[in-house]
Amino acid sequence: MEQILQKYYGFQEFRIGQRALIEYATQGQSSLGILPTGGGKSICYQVSGIALGGLTLVISPLISLMKDQVDALTAAGIKAAYLNSQQKAAESRAVEAGLLNGEYRFLYVAPERFEQNHFRNLLARLDIRLIAFDEAHCISKWGHDFRPSYRQVVGQVMHFGAPCMAVTATATVDVRNDIQTLLHIPDHYVVETSIKRENLAFNVDPTFQKDKMVRRYIKEHIQDSGIIYVSTRKQVEALGEQFSDYGIKHTIYHAGLPADTREQNQSDFVNDNCPVMIATNAFGMGIDKSNVRYVIHYNLPQDLESYYQEAGRAGRDGLPSECILLFSEQDIRLQQFFIGNTADESIQEKKKEKLEKMVQYTKTTQCLQGTLINYFNPAEHLEPCGRCTNCLKEADYDMTTEAKKLLSCLLRMKTAVSKSVLTKVIRGENFPHHDYSHLSTFGLMKEYESKDIHGFIDTLLFNGYVDEYEGKLSAHESAKDILFDEVKLMTHYHPVRYNERVTIHTLVEMDEMLFEKLKEVRKELAESMKIPPFTIFSDHTLTLFAQKQPISKQEMFQIEGVGAYKLKHYCPKFIEAIKRYQTPV
Known part of the structure; x- marks a missing residue:
């Protein structure tokens, strides 16, 4: 194999x-x-x-x-x-x-x-x-x-x-x-396997100035390729006209365009002729363009499945990339309108539940990637990604004492229990068939509201000190670090604002001028063969070329992404380009 x-x-x-x-x-x-x-x-x-x-x-x-x-x-x-x-x-x-x-x-x-x-x-x-x-x-x-x-x-x-x-x-x-x-x-x-993507930074921004934010972002990432998703065809056209007025090179895609126009616009984007694609969700499924550096959702999607599928088109080559979600209350009403047009009532109810999860994602104070992972695979052990809006927002409340109490209570119960059971016990509420009043931790946090305790439990879960399987919580082995005073746990005790932005450095520690020349070689080859550039070599492989500057087939063959067929048919052109670059006339 x-x-x-x-x-x-x-x-x-x-x-x-x-x-x-x-x-x-x-x-x-x-x-x-x-x-x-x-x-x-x-x-x-x-x-x-x-x-x-x-x-x-x-x-x-x-x-x-x-x-x-x-x-x-x-x-x-x-x-x-x-x-x-x-x-x-x-x-x-x-x-x-x-x-x-x-x-x-x-x-x-x-x-x-x-x-x-x-x-x-x-x-x-x-x-x-x-x-x-x-x-x-x-x-x-x-x-x-x-x-x-x-x-x-x-x-x-x-x-x-x-x-x-x-x-x-x-x-x-x-x-x-x-x-x-x-x-x-x-x-x-x-x-x-885990949906975790180490190279993606997830961001949520409830800005009311969407147009201004998007224009500024694109101008700051003018060399990068990206997708902007909007909810309706009309918004695609409007945003496209605005970009034209500001001189931003782009193309558009939605189901209302003629088939040949859609095909040409998609080709321009995939073949690096046009860096920015503005589209509805009709665009993208299966698009194997590996060097998309950012995906911006101009509107709130209807569910987390759609959001992850679309946002995940960023950074398929493994390089750092950004996924930005903009939203407003008007977006929620639009999605509710779409759901209301669903004929099947059972599917309509399911869609309403999914939209609620999507809205919760925009309001959570927990790690955004962790929230996505927990939605698709609740049994997966969670840890903060360290890159998303929430992870970069400095927590302002030391919950170490509350964490010790919750973990001690969970361990003393000697069995996995649900979040609601743990909450009731630590608040001193008994159950008809289970008497936990003998526990030393029973009622230990009776002065707290249930919603606050739920927030503390979520923080334990999303920081990896508690695991969840089939709706039941159990202490992870790392819980001892809190119980024995080896770590301090901070949380967002109050609602937070999302204003931070992440600067993505997409290509580092390499010769950027050589990288651009290698992209030109790739594009020429692609045009001669009538195939998309990234099918020859991904940006990641070209980055390695620009870093290591191989000048022989033996050196080329050691680089990830170079197989025997591509070594024979494509690499000579790149070797020639690297040699020319190293010894200019």
């Missing part, structure tokens, strides 16, 4: 979760992978497909996703194709002929393709070894991007007898269970 990874992708080892999913597939087991955005989900089914041989059928909800993936595979020397409604009949026939001749290793299709008898008959004649469901949350009726046509495909592909691999970056417990049931995936074959 490592040989395939190194040869085609230039990486020496797998990321957490990737190997397990690949092993399940090669053993003929269906599986579900929940990996963070930028966590290498596509590599899981691509390496599996290469190892299995035959054809891997990838079902993808967006045409743009198909094209980007096929471009990336082609750039790595792997035969891949797609079939979609935008192709001409002759192009589709050529792909079908190639499939029947066994020329392709990967075929990408949209769910709607299965409505065609001709296509289903074609599949029956192919050697399908693996079926991959990309953006698998679209299968679930509880997913934020639910596609009924995608759900209907499941029953049509199960009879092929090939293992399935479903991958997504965002899946709540409800979504995960729904996908498992549909694809018959036991718990043992679910691989879920």
Whole structure:
């Protein structure tokens, strides 16, 4: 497996979760992978497909996703194709002929393709070894991007007898269970890694001067690529006109634009011809542009799944990037209006609950990344990220004494309990079937309001001194640091204002002039091959080139992101550019 990874992708080892999913597939087991955005989900089914041989059928909800993936595979020397409604009949026939001749290793299709008898008959004649469901949350009726046509495909592909691999970056417990049931995936074959992204700084800003803030930010990051999400088409057009008036280079994307305009605007953004994209949520799912340095949400999204999916498009190359959420009360009313138009009452109620969680995110004083992690995986051990708005805001209340009391009470109860039970006991409230009055900590904080105790417990949870599993709290081993006076714990005892901004230094300790020249080489290569620049080498790999300045293939081969195919076909141009830079005429 490592040989395939190194040869085609230039990486020496797998990321957490990737190997397990690949092993399940090669053993003929269906599986579900929940990996963070930028966590290498596509590599899981691509390496599996290469190892299995035959054809891997990838079902993808967006045409743009198909094209980007096929471009990336082609750039790595792997035969891949797609079939979609935008192709001409002759192009589709050529792909079908190639499939029947066994020329392709990967075929990408949209769910709607299965409505065609001709296509289903074609599949029956192919050697399908693996079926991959990309953006698998679209299968679930509880997913934020639910596609009924995608759900209907499941029953049509199960009879092929090939293992399935479903991958997504965002899946709540409800979504995960729904996908498992549909694809018959036991718990043992679910691989879920942390959504934690060490390079992302999450920020919340309730500013009333959104336009001014966004313009200032972009001008301060004029060399960087970024996405600005807004809620409506009208706002996309209005913000775009404003940017034009201020001379800010940008492009726009929403479902109301003609298909060819959308495709051209997306291409301009992906190919680094235009640094800023203003868009509705119609843009972005599956966009594999790795060098997006910031994502700004101009309006409040409807749920945390949408927010994380969209914000997570920043920094996929691993470099420091920023995710900024602007919001106002008017945003909440707009989302309530959208929800009110939902026909199914059960789904409408679920959406209301999710919107409430989204609003809570904007008001929490806890770590913002921790809040996201806790939403998707409540059992994960939490620690402050140290980068978000709340972590950078200096806490003003020493809660060490309260922390000792709460931890002592929890330990004396000798079992995991819910937040409400712990609160009642430490406030001196008894229960019908449990008498905790004999505990020395019973009623120890009776003078506190329940909401304040809940806030203290949350601080313990988000700082890693308490863990939560299936709604029950237990003390983490680090709790002894508080109990034995080794640390002091501060918290935001009162509501706080969010005014701090983070300066992101995206490229450090390297020759920036060389980096820009290498980007020019990449762009020239990309234009000659008609593929996006980042599919040749990511910004991260170019950063390493600019830092280490390799001038031989041997030196190039040691750099992350350089595989055997790219070493042969692309690296000579970059070596030549580095040598020219080192010895100018």
